[in-house]
Amino acid sequence: MVLPGAGPGGRTLRLRLRPGRVAALLAILAVLAMGAGAALAWVSAGDSAALADENRGLRAALAALNDRLGRWEGGASAPRGPVGPDAGVAPGGVPPRIRVAVARDGSALAVAAPGLSYGGTAIGGGEVVVERRGDALALRGGGPLAAGTPFASASGPVRVAGQAAPGDVAFHPTADGGLVAVAEVEIERYVAGVLAAEIPRGWEAAALGAQAVAARTYALWRRAGAPGPFDVEGTTADQVFSGEEPEAWATAAAAATRGMVLVDRGRPAAAYFHAACGGRTEDARAVWPDREAPSFPPVLCGRCARSPFASWTVTVDAGELGAALAPAGLGPGPTTGLRVAGETATGRVAEVVATAGGREARIPGNELRRLLGYGRLRSTSFAVRADGPAFTFSGTGAGHGVGLCQWGARGFAREGLEWQRILAVYYPGLELRRAY
Ligand SMILES: [Zn+2]
16 A cells, blocks of 8 residues: 555565565564574474564564654545546545445335335335336335335335335346345445444454445445446445444444545555455455456465454265256266365465266366355365365365455554554555545
8 A cells, every 4th residue: 555655655565575575584583583593493494484474574564664654644634536537536525425235136125114205205004015027116016116216214214124224215126137225325324334234343443444444445446337226235245234323333433534545546446355364365366357356466464363264164065065066067966076276376276176977177266165155165265175975175264365354454453553554454555545
């Protein structure tokens, strides 16, 4: 991340990734900390010792970065815009609004609220069902419904399928024959709702601040490229969002970073985040080869070992695995073989080769996660072995691994890093700006 007045701060972090520089830095640190004998011992040490020393190298690099950032305090002193013509954000202007898909269904959604109205007309009973009818929408037991005309409530939130929405709600037909409910919300309220849903209560303010900036930035990035009826899904497809009135800590965390965004060449960046990287973050291009890749590289985190996902094991029956992987082009029946066939630059599984019913298929690591369930195969950082009539995956981390590591951000916050510096760790090369 490049901060004003700080020069190319991102370079400090990139330098440490060069093996030669790391080795030199580690040698100096080892000599200073433990003496020459210990340094020689490091040379012959295993991977875990090397990682520990590399972490020490990161701390030294961060200390240098912090020194350079000392003149910059963020917040009000940050430069204002521009953040790009496509962002829809005017420097000094009002916070933009975000259209959130709060619920979707294949056929119908119930909408309810005290004092419910539609297009300004009160609805008796305060509850209706909006359903898909042909190519359009209609009220169950009633006439057609104009897509995009909002339902509103005179008192209390509008609830869709039982979930509170933050404001008026409009319905739209979807291309897959269903319908989606969309609530439009001011972005700072949206950020508080993401924090409330994504982060457990009680996390350090610096971790919350970093997450708030990432969530705000991601939403604006999606908004800039969203031609459809909504900007973001309120689920893990984008960012989990709670429409309930956020608790004070979530609102305060959004307010503490109000308007601050990460920009890439003047535009809101694809500020991805995930639960726990397991040690190193991942290159976006390795996860989504088809998408426009963010311009931040994978970095060493080393702060998420206290996450509940630091180490996990899941065993899947060969028959169940065969059924799950069949769409990848395998034959019928249980999986008879599964092996890792390639790794990404950060050591995650890039590809596996699976065998079933006499056929073999190569499956990308992230596709394997999708087929097995993202919540079941928590990351692509795993090893797999045959285990009787089953296969056992042993892994670390949770999520795609790109961008900010939530548990790592918490680890850095506990070490005293401010939110600006935490963002600098995970998004080197991006610029922090005040958008409004
Ligand atoms: Zn991490």
